[in-house]
Amino acid sequence: TIAKEGKSIELGEFQVRMRLVKAKAMRNIWRVLATHLGDPPTTFEWRQEGMQKQVGLAKVTTVIEKSFTPREFADKFVGFQPNDYVSVWSHPRIPRARAYTVPESSIGPMLKGQNTGDLHFLNLSPERMEELTVNAIKGGQPVWFAGDVSADVDTQSGIMHPELFKRDDVYATPATDRMHELTRAAYRFFNLKTGNHAMVLTGFDQPNPNGPIVKFKNENSWGAAVGTKGVFHLYREWFQQNVFQVIIHKKFLSPEELKMFEEKPTIIAPNAEL
Numbered sequence: 010t011i012a013k014e015g016k017s018i019e020l021g022e023f024q025v026r027m028r029l030v031k032a033k034a035m036r037n038i039w040r041v042l043a044t045h046l047g048d049p050p051t052t053f054e055w056r057q058e059g060m061q062k063q064v065g066l067a068k069v070t071t072v073i074e075k076s077f078t079p080r081e082f083a084d085k086f087v088g089f090q091p092n093d094y095v096s097v098w099s100h101p102r103i104p105r106a107r108a109y110t111v112p113e114s115s116i117g118p119m120l121k122g123q124n125t126g127d128l129h130f131l132n133l134s135p136e137r138m139e140e141l142t143v144n145a146i147k148g149g150q151p152v153w154f155a156g157d158v159s160a161d162v163d164t165q166s167g168i169m170h171p172e173l174f175k176r177d178d179v180y181a182t183p184a185t186d187r188m189h190e191l192t193r194a195a196y197r198f199f200n201l202k203t204g205n206h207a208m209v210l211t212g213f214d215q216p217n218p219n220g221p222i223v224k225f226k227n228e229n230s231w232g233a234a235v236g237t238k239g240v241f242h243l244y245r246e247w248f249q250q251n252v253f254q255v256i257i258h259k260k261f262l263s264p265e266e267l268k269m270f271e272e273k274p275t276i277i278a279p280n281a282e283l
Contacts, residue, residue, distance in 0.1 A: 049079070050079070051078060052076050052077065052078050053076070053077060053079075053082075054074060054075070054076055055074070055075050055076070055077055055082065056072050056073065056074050057072070057073045057074075058070055058071075058072065058073075059071035059072060059073045093258055093259055093260075094256050094257065094258055094259065095130075095131055095256070095257050095258075095259050095262060095270055096128070096129065096130040096131070096254060096256055097130065097131050097133055097138055097141060097254065097255050097256070097257050098130045098131065098132050098133070098138075098253060098254045099132065099133055099134060099135045099137075099138045099193075099252070099253060099254075100132050100197070100253065101192065101193040101194035101196075101197055102194055102197050102198065103132055103277075104132070105132050105133055105134055106132070106133065106269060107131075107132060107269055107274075107275060108129065108130065108131050108132070108269050108270050108271075108272060108274040108275070109129070109130055109131075109132060109274050109275050109276075109277050110127050110128065110129045110130075110274040110275070110276055110277065111127065111128040111277045111278075112127050112276065129270075129274060130254070131262075131266060131269060131270045133266070135193065135248075135249050135252070138252070138255055139222070139245070139248055139249070139252075141255065141257045141261055141262070142154070142210060142225075142248075142255050142257070143213060143222060144261045145257050145258060145261050146210065146211065146212060146213060148258075148260075148261060150258055151209045151210065151211045151228075152209065152210040152211075152255050152256065152257065153207060153208075153209055153255065153256040154204075154207070154208060154209070154210055154252055154254060154255045154256070155204030155205075155206065155207050155252070155253055155254040155255075156204055156205075156206060156208065156243075156247075156248075156251045156252040156253065157202040157203055157204065157205055157206075157251045157253070158205065158206040158251075159202075159205060161173050161174065161247060161250075161251070162241075164231065164235045164236070165235060165236075166236070166242075167227075167229075167235060167236025167237055167240060167241035167242050168241075168242050168244070169227065169241055169242065169243045169244060169247040169251075170244040170246060170247050171246050171247055171250050171251075172246070193250065196250075202250070202251060202253075203253065204252075204253040204254050208227050208228065208229050208230070208241075209227070209228045210225045210226065210227055210228075210243070210255075211226050211227075211228050212225070212226035213225045213226065214226075221245060222245050223244070223245060224242050224243055224244040224245060225242075225243040225244075225245075225248065226240060226242075226243075227240065227241040227242070227243040228240055228241075229241050
């Protein structure tokens with residue numbers, strides 16, 4: 010039995026043991042980091058230049074000095090509110106236009122500084138997920154996303170496109186057997202594609218203001234030696250086939266979508282095969 014939000018929750022023996030393993034691993038991680046970097050400071054002094062004033066023949070700049078805890082500084086100056094962001098998925102094997110929750114998920118979001126353990130998301134179409142992504146970038150916000158980078162990615166050029174490699178021509182694959190003609194649902198059914206890598210979209214190319222997006226500017230984490238100094242060129246066709254999740258500020262959702270997200274979600278078992 011564990012305590013959560015003032016309530017007792019019965020967990021299976023396996024889940025309890027996994028929690029204990031995770032807690033032990035986190036203690037080891039903390040010990041390694043603290044050994045090399047030291048314990049994080051509990052408070053620190055913050056200084057800011059104030060107004061200049063004349064003192065005799067000299068001009069003196071005053072200094073404003075305050076003491077903060079890391080949490081106080083984040084609350085006062087950072088302004089990031091995790092609860093303002095919504096996890097938007099485009100999962101092809103469950104009904105769209107509704108919210109879901111995976112209880113005790115290993116990738117549950119961080120809310121108010123506490124790991125709830127529950128993964129809550131809104132499932133929409135790939136087209137709507139792309140539209141929300143574009144609207145967020147237009148609104149000045151980069152978009153975190155999860156995509157499948159196991160295929161159709163050239164790390165040297167940074168190009169991401171489903172027709173980047175002409176495999177069918179090399180192997181003379183019959184049209185009926187071509188992998189790229191599978192639907193998103195078929196890819197997920199056979200577990201051929203999943204969101205296995207997280208990146209950030211920071212821009213897009215749209216030569217015709219009334220036309221479609223050609224490609225997105227994708228900031229990867231594989232270093233400056235690949236792509237264009239670490240930036241990848243993610244084409245719209247790749248987005249439609251390989252992007253399964255984005256994080257969007259709730260202000261970009263329609264009123265109907267926001268209502269869906271805030272209503273009672275459909276529960277998905279943690280071990281469900283989607």
